[in-house]
Amino acid sequence: MPLIIPEFIQPLLEHPVAILGGGVSGQAVSALVTRIGGTGVLFDEKGRGDAATEFRGATVQTHRLVIYSPGFMPTHPWIAAARASGAVCLAELDFASLFWRGSLVAITGTNGKTTLTEFLAHALRSVGRDAYATGNIGYSFARLMVEREGGSPDSIAVCEVSSFQAETLRHFRADAALWTNFSEDHLERHGTMENYFTAKWRLFERTVGGQVFAGTSVQHFAQIFGQTLPSESLVASENQAADVLLRGTVFAHYPQRENYLLAAAWWRSFGLGEDALYAAARSFCLGSHRLARVTEVAGVTYWNDSKATNFHAVEAAISGFPSPVILIAGGKSKGGDIAAFVRRITPYVKHVLVIGETRSVLAMFLGAGRVPHTVCGGLAEAVGRAAEIASSGDNILLSPGFASFDQFQSYEDRGAQFITLVNNLGVTTF
Numbered sequence: 001m002p003l004i005i006p007e008f009i010q011p012l013l014e015h016p017v018a019i020l021g022g023g024v025s026g027q028a029v030s031a032l033v034t035r036i037g038g039t040g041v042l043f044d045e046k047g048r049g050d051a052a053t054e055f056r057g058a059t060v061q062t063h064r065l066v067i068y069s070p071g072f073m074p075t076h077p078w079i080a081a082a083r084a085s086g087a088v089c090l091a092e093l094d095f096a097s098l099f100w101r102g103s104l105v106a107i108t109g110t111n112g113k114t115t116l117t118e119f120l121a122h123a124l125r126s127v128g129r130d131a132y133a134t135g136n137i138g139y140s141f142a143r144l145m146v147e148r149e150g151g152s153p154d155s156i157a158v159c160e161v162s163s164f165q166a167e168t169l170r171h172f173r174a175d176a177a178l179w180t181n182f183s184e185d186h187l188e189r190h191g192t193m194e195n196y197f198t199a200k201w202r203l204f205e206r207t208v209g210g211q212v213f214a215g216t217s218v219q220h221f222a223q224i225f226g227q228t229l230p231s232e233s234l235v236a237s238e239n240q241a242a243d244v245l246l247r248g249t250v251f252a253h254y255p256q257r258e259n260y261l262l263a264a265a266w267w268r269s270f271g272l273g274e275d276a277l278y279a280a281a282r283s284f285c286l287g288s289h290r291l292a293r294v295t296e297v298a299g300v301t302y303w304n305d306s307k308a309t310n311f312h313a314v315e316a317a318i319s320g321f322p323s324p325v326i327l328i329a330g331g332k333s334k335g336g337d338i339a340a341f342v343r344r345i346t347p348y349v350k351h352v353l354v355i356g357e358t359r360s361v362l363a364m365f366l367g368a369g370r371v372p373h374t375v376c377g378g379l380a381e382a383v384g385r386a387a388e389i390a391s392s393g394d395n396i397l398l399s400p401g402f403a404s405f406d407q408f409q410s411y412e413d414r415g416a417q418f419i420t421l422v423n424n425l426g427v428t429t430f
Helices: 010-014 024-035 077-084 092-097 113-126 141-148 193-205 216-224 256-269 274-283 311-318 338-348 359-368 379-389 411-423
Strands: 017-020 040-043 065-068 088-091 103-108 131-135 156-160 176-179 211-214 292-297 300-304 325-329 349-354 373-375 395-398
Touching: 017 024, 017 077, 024 040, 024 092, 024 141, 065 077, 065 092, 077 088, 088 092, 092 141, 103 113, 103 193, 113 131, 113 156, 113 256, 113 274, 131 141, 141 156, 176 193, 176 256, 193 216, 211 216, 211 256, 256 274, 292 411, 300 411, 311 325, 311 338, 325 379, 338 349, 338 359, 349 359, 349 379, 359 373, 373 379, 379 395, 379 411, 395 411
Parallel strands: 017 040, 017 065, 065 088, 103 156, 103 176, 131 156, 176 211, 300 395, 325 349, 325 395, 349 373
Antiparallel strands: 292 300
C-alpha cells in the first residue's frame, strides 16, 4: 500500500527538500522523501553522505520543507535561517510520524529506554502482533516508513524517543507513552535539569487521549517541576521486591527490573495476559554493550557496559556487584556535577582508570576523595593497567558515564574495542 501524503506536505514537495544531517536519520529521511516523490538534498557540517557543508543565503531560499536530525539543536543557525525564510521545519521523528498508519507506543527515560523498546516489541511479536522497535535505537522511524510502507492499522510501532527528539514535536501522536526514569544527563544541550525534564515531558503532551506511565523518579521530579500526573499513570518502579517469575531473566535484578515493571503496567492496560509477558521475558536477550560479561582471565571477570553514557547508568551498574569494582570511566562530557558523581560512586569502586576528555577533571575529584585511580591515555592503556591491578575474584567494568565521541565513533565502537582488548590480554603488550 503506498504511503499517504498529508495535504500540507504535498505542495512543499514541489521544491527540493532540505535534509539537515547526513547520518542514520538523515539518510533514512532522504529515502522517505524519494519514496513520496520528492527530491531530497542533504546538508551536513561534516560532509557525511556526500552532503553539502553549507546551508545559507540563496541556498536556503530554494527549500520550502526542511527536515532535521536529532543532533541539530532547535536554535541551530541553519534551522533559524530556514524558519526566517518561511520554510516548514520538522524534526525527523515528527516528519516520519505523519505517514504511520498503526498504533504508536512511545518510550523515553534517562536509562533503560532502548531495552524497554526492544522488549515490548519482542513481547508483542511473541503474541502474534505486527510490532516494530524503532526511533532512537539506530533504526529510525523514517526508515520504518520506507521499509514497511507506513505499516497497517493493526501494526504497532514501539518508538524510543530521546529528549533531543521530544523537545520539538508538533505532529507526532502517541497512543501510550512510558517514561522509565529521570536523572542527570544531556545538560550540555538542555542547560538545566528542568529544561531536560520539560523536553521529555513534551512526549506526554503528545500522547493525546492516550495513556502515560511514569516510573518513581519521574514522579518525584514532576512534583519538583510543578507537573501533575494522573494517579493511574504512577508506577512504583524502584525498590520493589524480587519477582520469582523473573528469576533467570535479564529482568531479575535492577536496573532492568524497572523496565519490566513499566512494560507490565502498559501490557495490562492493553488487555494482554501477564503470563505471556513473563514468557517473553524468559526469551528476551539484552542488546549489545549493556552490562554484559565478556570473559574471565586469571580469575578476573571483565564486564562491558559501554552504553552507560550517564552517571545514573554507572551507579546502577556498580551497585549490583557484591564487592567494589575496578572501573574504567571517562569520555566526552555531557554536563552535570562530576564531583557529586565521584562522591556517589566512591563506596563501590576499588580503583578507577580514567580516560577521554574528562580524565583530568575525574582525576582531580577522585584525588580529592582519596580514591585510588590511574590516568590513562586511552582505552588500551586502561585495560592493560586494570589487568595489572586486579586480583583473582575482582571485576573490571567498563562503564564510562560519558559520551564516546571524543575517542570513538559511538558507544558500540567503544564497547567493541574493549571486547577486543580484553580478548587479547596476554597476547597484546600495552
